[in-house]
Amino acid sequence: MTDFSKEELVEARQALRSLTGKCEKAFGKLEEGTAQHTLMKKQAGCA
DSSP: OOOOOHHHHHHHHHHHHHHHHHHHHHHHHSOTTSHHHHHIIIIIOOO
16 A cells, blocks of 8 residues: 555545535535436435
């Protein structure tokens, strides 16, 4: 396994937190029952 510096791990964690927040925000705007809502729910694990 590749070793990562502490700085790289911190940056990766920040990026994932940002992505998670954006996913949750987008999911909240989708109307339940639509294809987009179902896809995000199944694939991204939102909700």
